[in-house]
Amino acid sequence: xxxxxxxxxxxxxxxxxxxxxxxxxxxxxxxxxxxxxxxxxxxxxxxxxxxxxxxxxxxxxxxxxxxxxxxxxxxxxxxxxxxxxxxxxxxxxxxxxxxxxxxxxxxxxxxxxxxxxxxxxxxxxxxxxxxx
Amino acid sequence: xxxxxxxxxxxxxxxxxxxxxxxxxxxxxxxxxxxxxxxxxxxxxxxxxxxxxxxxxxxxxxxxxxxxxxxxxxxxxxxxxxxxxxxxxxxxxxxxxxxxxxxxxxxxxxxxxxxxxxxxxxxxxxxxxxxx
DNA sequence: ACACTTTTTTAGAATCATTATAAACTACTT
DNA sequence: AAGTAGTTTATAATGATTCTAAAAAAGTGT
Ligand SMILES: [Mn+2]
Ligand SMILES: [Mn+2]
Ligand SMILES: [Zn+2]
Ligand SMILES: [Zn+2]
Numbered sequence: 001x002x003x004x005x006x007x008x009x010x011x012x013x014x015x016x017x018x019x020x021x022x023x024x025x026x027x028x029x030x031x032x033x034x035x036x037x038x039x040x041x042x043x044x045x046x047x048x049x050x051x052x053x054x055x056x057x058x059x060x061x062x063x064x065x066x067x068x069x070x071x072x073x074x075x076x077x078x079x080x081x082x083x084x085x086x087x088x089x090x091x092x093x094x095x096x097x098x099x100x101x102x103x104x105x106x107x108x109x110x111x112x113x114x115x116x117x118x119x120x121x122x123x124x125x126x127x128x129x130x131x132x
Numbered sequence: 133x134x135x136x137x138x139x140x141x142x143x144x145x146x147x148x149x150x151x152x153x154x155x156x157x158x159x160x161x162x163x164x165x166x167x168x169x170x171x172x173x174x175x176x177x178x179x180x181x182x183x184x185x186x187x188x189x190x191x192x193x194x195x196x197x198x199x200x201x202x203x204x205x206x207x208x209x210x211x212x213x214x215x216x217x218x219x220x221x222x223x224x225x226x227x228x229x230x231x232x233x234x235x236x237x238x239x240x241x242x243x244x245x246x247x248x249x250x251x252x253x254x255x256x257x258x259x260x261x262x263x264x
Numbered sequence: 265a266c267a268c269t270t271t272t273t274t275a276g277a278a279t280c281a282t283t284a285t286a287a288a289c290t291a292c293t294t
Numbered sequence: 295a296a297g298t299a300g301t302t303t304a305t306a307a308t309g310a311t312t313c314t315a316a317a318a319a320a321g322t323g324t
Contacts, residue, residue, distance in 0.1 A: 013271060013320055036310080052274045057311070073206050073259050077282080078310065091248060100248070108243030112260055114234060116223060119262040126258050127205050128244055130251040145291055145300065168281080184303045189282070209311085210281065271320070278313065283306105290301070 010066045017051045021059050025069070031084035033072065033099040036060060039081075072099060073125060089126035102128070142198045149183050153191050157201070163216035165204065165231040168192060171213075204231060205257060221258035234260070 003022040004014040012018060024039070024046050034042070040056055060081060063069045072080040074092060080099060089107055091100040110124055135154040136146040144150060156175050166174070172188055192213060195201045204212040206224060212231060221239055223232040242256055 015272065015319070017273070050274095054275080054312085055273055058272080071207055075203055075205050075211060079207060091246075091251075093248075093251065094254065102244070102246060106244065106246035108241075108245070110242065110258065111240030112234070112238065112258075113240070114223075114238035116225075116232070116262055119223075119225065119264065122226065122261040122263040124258060124260050126242065126244075126256060128256050129254040130248055131254040132251065147290075147301065149302070182303095186283085186304080187302055190301080266324085267322100268324105269320100269322080271318105273318070274314105274316090276314090279311080281308105281310095283308070285306075286303100288301100288303080290299105292297105292299080294295100294297085 006068075010068075012062060012066070016049075017055050018059055020047050020049075020051065021056065021063075023047075025063070025083050028083070031082065031101070033080055033082050035076075035078040035080055037078060074099070074127060087123070089128070091128045091130050093130045095130075095132060102126070138200075142200075144194060144198070148181075149187050150191055152179050152181075152183065153188070153195075155179075157195070157215050160215070163214065163233070165212055165214050167208075167210040167212055169210060206231070206259060219255070221260070223260045223262050225262045227262075227264060234258070 003019050003026070007014040007018055007022070021043065024043050036053075036056060039060065040053060043051055043056065060069060064071055064081065067085060070082045070085050072082050072090060074080055074090075076097070082099075084101060088104060089102040091102060092098075093100065107126060110126070112121065112124060135151050135158070139146040139150055139154070153175065156171070156178050168185075168188060171192065172185060175183055175188065192201060196203055196213065199217060202214045202217050204214050204222060206212055206222075208229070214231075216233060220236060221234040223234060224230075225232065239258060242258070244253065244256060
């Protein structure tokens with residue numbers, strides 16, 4: 001299995017559940033955005049055995065900590081995650097409540113002129129809200 | 133009272149509670165960021181009578197809808213609001229869990245090149261996460 | 265294979281920010 | 295003053311997320 005090594009290298013045991021979640025998350029043509037609830041439904045559809053919700057939460061958070069997933073800063077009553085972990089920005093369709101990736105070429109260079117003493121910039125994320 | 137008219141013009145009755153919340157929110161030198169919980173504590177300190185938590189939630193949401201407050205897109209277990217309703221961006225100090233305003237001069241012009249058919253840009257917000 | 269340790273999974277309970285309910289109260293209109 | 299529509303409030307409900315602790319699985323050494 002191609003994810004076994006990836007998990008081992010991260011200090012995560014390649015369990016059946018984690019490998020299955022890897023398939024659902026990463027064995028896709030395109031990257032995608034999801035909430036835990038949506039991922040849970042996707043898992044139910046794609047695999048036979050049951051994976052507990054607690055394990056899905058645990059795994060998503062473990063993957064996020066390891067950098068295999070990104071949390072998207074947005075106000076919703078559910079937390080959004082992204083399988084696209086490259087630096088990129090988002091449209092947020094307020095009507096559909098859907099995120100859309102902005103490619104790097106879609107956004108001009110961002111110039112943050114201010115500095116805060118003793119602090120480093122970890123990330124710079126743009127959220128563009130869309131209405132009709 | 134200076135807020136009575138403002139409320140009336142928005143179709144909101146100028147109740148005692150709303151006027152008091154206006155004072156706590158807007159009768160300040162500087163704008164500020166807050167969670168409902170923080171606002172609730174601030175209200176307790178600044179006024180004598182009690183305002184129920186439900187009213188604080190109702191009022192904050194009413195004011196947001198009217199454009200007197202802005203919700204800041206950030207992932208926290210509590211929702212952040214901003215009394216600064218001008219277009220501006222934020223630093224987020226991950227350690228302190230505090231927001232810092234970026235003035236417009238602090239950020240170069242932002243160029244969103246991509247368009248989505250039938251959708252208009254409602255807002256463009258940058259969140260710069262800071263680590264040590 | 266076996267014994268032993270550590271990590272992981274799991275069902276269910278707990279947490280807690282937020283929203284809903286519905287009765288009492290207040291502001292506004294006539 | 296009476297009527298009504300809007301507001302406040304205590305309290306309950308909701309629901310995403312986290313916690314718990316016991317069972318299962320994975321890794322390690324022999
Ligand atoms: Mn959802
Ligand atoms: Mn808060
Ligand atoms: Zn994305
Ligand atoms: Zn601000």
